[in-house]
Amino acid sequence: MCPMAKQPTFKASMRMAIIHGKESFLMTRYTNDFAQAIAKEHGDVDKVVFDGATVDLATVLDEVRTFDLMMRHKLVIVDNADVFLAAKDTGKTSNRQAMERYAESPVNSATLLLRASAWRPGKLDKAVAKVGTVCKLQSLSELDSIRWCVGRCGKEHGCELDTQAAQLLVQRIGLSLTRLDTELGKLSAKVAPETKITKDDVLEMVGLSREEQAWEIQSVVLSGDSGLAMAKLGELLDVSRRPRELLMWSVVDLTRRLSAASTMLQNGMPAGDIRKTLKLFGDGGNRILHLAKQRTPDQLANLFTEAVAVDARTRSGLLDGRRGLELLALRVCRVVK
Structure with a gap:
């Protein structure tokens, strides 16, 4: 299990993975990290995304088991995986049971990634952990969110964020990393060509929550x-x-x-x-x-x-x-x- 405080490690050898939690920013980031790890090993990757609320089991399994025409490694992603797993196949077997069986012997030419904001742990988690990883995204605390803003601003936006400015930003925006990152981008553009963001900049640019x-x-x-x-x-x-x-x-x-x-x-x-x-x-x-x-x-x-x-x-x-x-x-x- 990968708590959010610890950066998960994704390997190209992983044939299945589960990423679940409500933090969409980390969901996207970790998916990209996983895709990059696969691409580093296999070259160009054929990425296929399904909506688990509408796709059926046969379609997912056919996609995973069918070779790409250009012989690329496949990364098959099922969003809303909690809804997908709760559905039943044409027979009496549930999609969850079918995925448990697939995890026992996944194909080598594809990687299956299940993503969901809500999740019910069970046998599938244990089966997937044997051939890949299960990552739970947990929301950061207020203090950790402030630290994240300071680090993110310097690394991704090229600006130094004052600690008091970060604290005010979190108070006004909340703990959503996606929204915080959006505001950091706006603040960075606002102060350019300067590279320091102060509390006054946040007061001016970010409205009362x-x-x-x-x-x-x-x-x-x-x-x-x-x-x-x-x-x-x-x-x-x-x-x-x-x-x-x-x-x-x-x-x-x-x-x-x-x-x-x-x-x-x-x-x-x-x-x-x-x-x-x-x-x-x-x-x-x-x-x-x-x-x-x-x-x-x-x-x-x-x-x-x-x-x-x-x-x-x-x-x-x-x-x-x-x-x-x-x-x-x-x-x-x-x-x-």
């Missing part, structure tokens, strides 16, 4: 200061023109995470795992965890239930949207104070 907009009201509500919360709501609604629906979502989401954190703590989940699961970063994450420890799961679950009910009433027109938002913010302030 949904989470940052949400945090504008969440941070004030978490303080428990009702007067400050009302003033901030007025500023966001009347001056900054933030959508009322976004602010309502922000407060409801805050109660959801408080409730979930409290329940997870009661169940003995480590704080680090809770942070990762609920995306609790920085001082805000610390504050939510602190409150989750101080309040009971029932208290915070009731608060979340009330928040959902207020949101539903505003959506249905039974309660004025602004009034509902103010009432909910005040209610949260009283609970967390």
Whole structure:
């Protein structure tokens, strides 16, 4: 198994491989690494890609077992492999069972790569590992994402990324490497011919994320200061023109995470795992965890239930949207104070 923190090694001798996980950037990168390893050994490679949601077993096996007309080595890729494996052949045998049998004796003239964002481990993983590799793509932590941005910017975009700039970029974009790399490309083009990207460049080029907009009201509500919360709501609604629906979502989401954190703590989940699961970063994450420890799961679950009910009433027109938002913010302030 290849955890994402460790660079997987692909060899031309591998006849099957499984790459699964939600990080599309690494999925593409590792596929290219695998193809290059094969090409280095066999020369030009005939690459064939199937959509596992629509292709049948016979088509895949025929492609793998049929020699290329130019005698090139084949790399046959099945995307959405989880869907493909769940389907059944014309008989009673499932595609998964058929792939398990194929893995016992794969052909030498082709390599079969199964790719999926979701995956159910089983006998197939063990069979593939004997003739190739199984690689699970795991999302990077916030800190690792910051380090990745600094390294990626220097290696691929030819620019030095300031650490504070990298931290802000991750806060605004999130942990998707694909999106982060896109923004690094834009930032590099923006500062050219200079080769240093600063925090000010990120502030100028990268807009506030949904989470940052949400945090504008969440941070004030978490303080428990009702007067400050009302003033901030007025500023966001009347001056900054933030959508009322976004602010309502922000407060409801805050109660959801408080409730979930409290329940997870009661169940003995480590704080680090809770942070990762609920995306609790920085001082805000610390504050939510602190409150989750101080309040009971029932208290915070009731608060979340009330928040959902207020949101539903505003959506249905039974309660004025602004009034509902103010009432909910005040209610949260009283609970967390």
